[in-house]
Amino acid sequence: MKKIVVLATGGTIAGSSTSSLSGKYESGKIDINDILDSFDEIKDIAKVCGIDICNIGSQNMNENIWLELVRKCNELLSSNEVDAIVITHGTDTLEESAYFLNLTIKSHKPVVMSAAMRSHNSLSSDGAMNLYNAISVAAADESAGMGVLVVINDEIHLAREVSKMDTIALNAFSSPNCGKCGIVHYGKVKFYTKSLRQHTLQSKFNPDILPRVDILYDYAGAKIETLYKSNAIKGIVCAALGNGNLSPQMLKFLKSARDNEVVVVISSRVNGGVINGSELDFAELGFIASDSLNPQKSRVLLMLSLSSKEDIEKIRDNFDIY
Numbered sequence: 001m002k003k004i005v006v007l008a009t010g011g012t013i014a015g016s017s018t019s020s021l022s023g024k025y026e027s028g029k030i031d032i033n034d035i036l037d038s039f040d041e042i043k044d045i046a047k048v049c050g051i052d053i054c055n056i057g058s059q060n061m062n063e064n065i066w067l068e069l070v071r072k073c074n075e076l077l078s079s080n081e082v083d084a085i086v087i088t089h090g091t092d093t094l095e096e097s098a099y100f101l102n103l104t105i106k107s108h109k110p111v112v113m114s115a116a117m118r119s120h121n122s123l124s125s126d127g128a129m130n131l132y133n134a135i136s137v138a139a140a141d142e143s144a145g146m147g148v149l150v151v152i153n154d155e156i157h158l159a160r161e162v163s164k165m166d167t168i169a170l171n172a173f174s175s176p177n178c179g180k181c182g183i184v185h186y187g188k189v190k191f192y193t194k195s196l197r198q199h200t201l202q203s204k205f206n207p208d209i210l211p212r213v214d215i216l217y218d219y220a221g222a223k224i225e226t227l228y229k230s231n232a233i234k235g236i237v238c239a240a241l242g243n244g245n246l247s248p249q250m251l252k253f254l255k256s257a258r259d260n261e262v263v264v265v266i267s268s269r270v271n272g273g274v275i276n277g278s279e280l281d282f283a284e285l286g287f288i289a290s291d292s293l294n295p296q297k298s299r300v301l302l303m304l305s306l307s308s309k310e311d312i313e314k315i316r317d318n319f320d321i322y
């Protein structure tokens, strides 16, 4: 039997409600080993043990926990006693953590993240099946070398592509540009595609600290001249309009940020497609286009690039490689 460690970080999957029929609950209340003990079915798939890394709503996730999580993953995966890792997480920032780990874990062993939209004691909670399926995917030989995978609602998604697209629906996650890479139905795993972008063992990133990168959201009539100034900010990702268009005030602000040696990445507030700039020449402006990464994933890649002290041309290449 495969040996799988479940690292728990909290979220709705560990959430508790006072009523099985209430949409109100508290994230991150139940210990992972209590969750694992609550269903026997997983004992037939693998030898599983749980470790609580933290027990938070993922709105409280931050760079320090990411660094702790990747250190723990790399330590466990380098051991012959561990065949794969499952990470439970809140849905809100799952996609950012998944992409961060996808670029920093140094192993081909399966790493699978999962979550739930309904709390542990909700009527018809999705947590147990999602976790059962995540452990099944982690135990499957075909999952090795796929990068970090996200398993939710019977679907398998690639860390780079997946995004939370609905605030409350059970099928909250999808991969808008590429679609899911596989399905898992009552533990039966099938893959259909894999990522052509570099990850895990091919990835060069090995961060100790993550420089501050902020995200700015553009909108019609944006008024940005009152924006804070901070020397701590090393990068800005703009959730721009459409294919990277910028309101006049945002363009002016980003040019001044660039002149102050802040690296500017242009992503989009649209949930799909690539940014290549039909109306603006990003290279000429000294900006970087995010390719198909959404703003929150662009921020992860920019933080990692800045942590390895790369120049703007190298960072630009990273957005084509990762």
Ligand code: ASP
Residues within 6 Å of the ligand: 010, 011, 012, 013, 027, 056, 057, 058, 059, 089, 090, 091, 092, 093, 115, 116, 117
């Ligand atoms: N606030 C929760 C979280 O992201 C929502 C969830 O898990 O679905 O942790």
